[in-house]
Amino acid sequence: MKGVRSYGFPAQDERKIAEGYDVPEGVYIRGRYDQEFAKILIKDALQFVADLQREFRNRIKYAMECRREAKRRYNEGALPGFDPATRYIREGDWTCAPPPSAVADQRVEITGPVERKMIINALNSGAKVLMADFEDALSPSWENLMRGYVNLKDAVDGTITFHDKARNRVYKLNDQTTKLFVRPRGWQLPEAHIFIDGEPATGCLVDFGLYFYHNYATFRRNQGAGFGPFFYLPKMEHSREAKIWNYIFERAEKMAGIERGSIRATVLTETLPAVFQMNEILYELRDHSVGLNCGRWDYIFSYVKTFEAHPDRLLPDRVLVGMTQHFMRSYSDLLIWTCHRRGVHAMCGMAAQIPIRDDPEANEAALELVRMDKLREVRAGHDGTWAAHPGLIQACMEVFTNNMGNAPNQIQSMKREDAANITEEDLLQRPRGVRTLEGLRLNTRVGIQYVAAWLTGSGSVPLYNLMEDAATAEIIELDGDGLGVKVTPELFGRVVEEEMARIEREVGKEKFKKGMYKEACKIFTRQCRARTLDDFLTLDAYNNIVVHFPRGNSRL
Numbered sequence: 001m002k003g004v005r006s007y008g009f010p011a012q013d014e015r016k017i018a019e020g021y022d023v024p025e026g027v028y029i030r031g032r033y034d035q036e037f038a039k040i041l042i043k044d045a046l047q048f049v050a051d052l053q054r055e056f057r058n059r060i061k062y063a064m065e066c067r068r069e070a071k072r073r074y075n076e077g078a079l080p081g082f083d084p085a086t087r088y089i090r091e092g093d094w095t096c097a098p099p100p101s102a103v104a105d106q107r108v109e110i111t112g113p114v115e116r117k118m119i120i121n122a123l124n125s126g127a128k129v130l131m132a133d134f135e136d137a138l139s140p141s142w143e144n145l146m147r148g149y150v151n152l153k154d155a156v157d158g159t160i161t162f163h164d165k166a167r168n169r170v171y172k173l174n175d176q177t178t179k180l181f182v183r184p185r186g187w188q189l190p191e192a193h194i195f196i197d198g199e200p201a202t203g204c205l206v207d208f209g210l211y212f213y214h215n216y217a218t219f220r221r222n223q224g225a226g227f228g229p230f231f232y233l234p235k236m237e238h239s240r241e242a243k244i245w246n247y248i249f250e251r252a253e254k255m256a257g258i259e260r261g262s263i264r265a266t267v268l269t270e271t272l273p274a275v276f277q278m279n280e281i282l283y284e285l286r287d288h289s290v291g292l293n294c295g296r297w298d299y300i301f302s303y304v305k306t307f308e309a310h311p312d313r314l315l316p317d318r319v320l321v322g323m324t325q326h327f328m329r330s331y332s333d334l335l336i337w338t339c340h341r342r343g344v345h346a347m348c349g350m351a352a353q354i355p356i357r358d359d360p361e362a363n364e365a366a367l368e369l370v371r372m373d374k375l376r377e378v379r380a381g382h383d384g385t386w387a388a389h390p391g392l393i394q395a396c397m398e399v400f401t402n403n404m405g406n407a408p409n410q411i412q413s414m415k416r417e418d419a420a421n422i423t424e425e426d427l428l429q430r431p432r433g434v435r436t437l438e439g440l441r442l443n444t445r446v447g448i449q450y451v452a453a454w455l456t457g458s459g460s461v462p463l464y465n466l467m468e469d470a471a472t473a474e475i476i477e478l479d480g481d482g483l484g485v486k487v488t489p490e491l492f493g494r495v496v497e498e499e500m501a502r503i504e505r506e507v508g509k510e511k512f513k514k515g516m517y518k519e520a521c522k523i524f525t526r527q528c529r530a531r532t533l534d535d536f537l538t539l540d541a542y543n544n545i546v547v548h549f550p551r552g553n554s555r556l
């Protein structure tokens with residue numbers, strides 16, 4: 001992991017007394033003690049996480065080094081493409097294990113951060129699946145993460161409730177609830193509040209390990225009809241990363257004494273290199289896969305990042321980079337063909353529109369955009385889609401149901417053989433469209449406001465009537481050149497200054513003063529001006545939300 005320092009830790013017994021947690025040898029908790037958190041951070045659960053960390057850390061480090069090496073090649077002018085060495089997998093005749101009946105029907109999946117009220121609302125929403133998110137939609141502060149693990153345990157137990165004191169409203173689960181998938185963080189994020197053998201733990205191993213340990217038995221009994229738990233796996237770039245997940249699943253199944261193939265996961269195809277690895281990723285996870293998903297927002301971001309040193313591939317204004325651009329349509333078509341050929345679900349992504357409460361006309365227009373997006377997806381052959389808000393479930397469900405009939409999915413009926421010939425050129429075709437100064441201004445406003453929200457604990461926010469999360473915001477910082485006028489540092493500086501003034505007017509002086517807008521602006525401008533892009537927008541910002549107990553240097 002980048003920039004890991006060594007820390008002078010107190011002795012094991014002192015730590016136990018100081019922090020209240022009873023930890024296994026080599027594990028050090030640097031997050032706030034809380035009685036509720038301690039129920040999650042029990043010694044055996046932490047031992048499981050530590051075992052995963054010790055067994056897989058070298059493979060993870062190697063996989064991250066391979067990412068950097070591939071990036072170096074793209075920066076020198078190379079293009080991503082299909083790997084000749086794994087042609088036998090792409091051309092081979094194999095299928096994944098059949099989807100368990102509990103998740104045969106995934107036609108609408110609601111997504112949201114692992115926040116208590118939202119989990120209850122989502123489980124009651126009428127969607128088929130809830131994708132509970134530790135990733136794009138969550139700012140991974142210690143408090144958010146730990147509450148997330150508590151909330152998910154209560155949700156799986158079926159005991160989750162929430163009292164909204166201000167509205168005197170009590171939330172609890174309906175008799176019928178959606179199936180739960182959990183998305184751990186990507187490989188790249190460390191967990192700076194849990195140290196294992198002197199290094200920060202890998203964030204996704206903490207998310208996966210703690211959730212799995214506490215919930216696998218109840219989940220399989222109540223939710224999975226003998227299968228599960230179910231996961232979404234984000235931001236992979238190569239099948240070697242899927243292979244690590246497969247080992248982790250096998251290791252977890254062994255620890256739990258459950259059948260191999262019990263755990264199932266959908267992989268987000270949301271990086272450009274991964275689109276050339278879809279068969280290989282499914283192959284590695286063939287006993288544990290339930291499909292692939294078009295994580296379209298990170299995918300766009302990944303296109304930008306992969307080609308940061310290719311000025312001829314700069315994207316147009318992001319409103320123009322929709323699913324009908326040739327490279328995006330090719331990606332989604334190839335994903336459908338690949339998934340259906342291998343017998344698993346081809347899920348599509350998120351329309352960013354959310355309901356607009358105070359303007360019925362604008363609300364109807366937003367809903368219509370969502371309906372059109374879903375119609376295109378279901379007609380293309382997708383088996384299900386994502387919705388960011390409970391107010392969109394009905395519209396998405398209607399479109400999918402009206403077009404899929406009574407079948408739970410289209411795996412057998414929509415083979416999309418025509419997509420078999422999609423080429424590297426199709427997947428990389430330069431997007432068409434203009435870049436405008438207004439686009440740069442909007443990106444700046446949204447980027448700064450998103451980072452400001454993230455720094456204060458909100459990983460997904462409504463901005464200008466759209467859902468913004470880490471994936472949508474990442475696209476923003478990168479798109480500031482080619483406007484007809486050259487975007488010089490001076491022009492960019494002026495834009496930032498003027499947009500900060502506009503944000504202050506829009507949110508009001510009081511909120512602006514209390515919020516983290518200035519810090520966000522610093523992070524945003526530093527990243528926009530850097531010679532090379534950070535791997536992810538939130539990596540730099542992460543140091544700002546690390547709060548160590550006992551207090552000390554919190555920078556990684």
Ligand SMILES: CC(=O)SCCNC(=O)CCNC(=O)[C@H](O)C(C)(C)COP(=O)(O)OP(=O)(O)OC[C@H]1O[C@@H](n2cnc3c(N)ncnc32)[C@H](O)[C@@H]1OP(=O)(O)O
Nearest residue numbers: 111112118121122136137297388389460461462467469471
């Ligand atoms: C690119 C990607 O990775 S997409 C996946 C990751 N991103 C996400 O999951 C974003 C999910 N969506 C959200 O976080 C939210 O919808 C937001 C932040 C965009 C908007 O949230 P709000 O401002 O609370 O919306 P709004 O005020 O309209 O909410 C109305 C009600 O719906 C609930 N709600 C809104 N979105 C969700 C959701 N995704 N899941 C469950 N409940 C939700 C609210 O909690 C609120 O409940 P209440 O009436 O009981 O108080």
Ligand SMILES: O=CC(=O)O
Nearest residue numbers: 295296297298471
């Ligand atoms: O995770 C989803 C995306 O679009 O990014």
Ligand SMILES: [Mg+2]
Nearest residue numbers: 136295298471
């Ligand atoms: Mg994403």
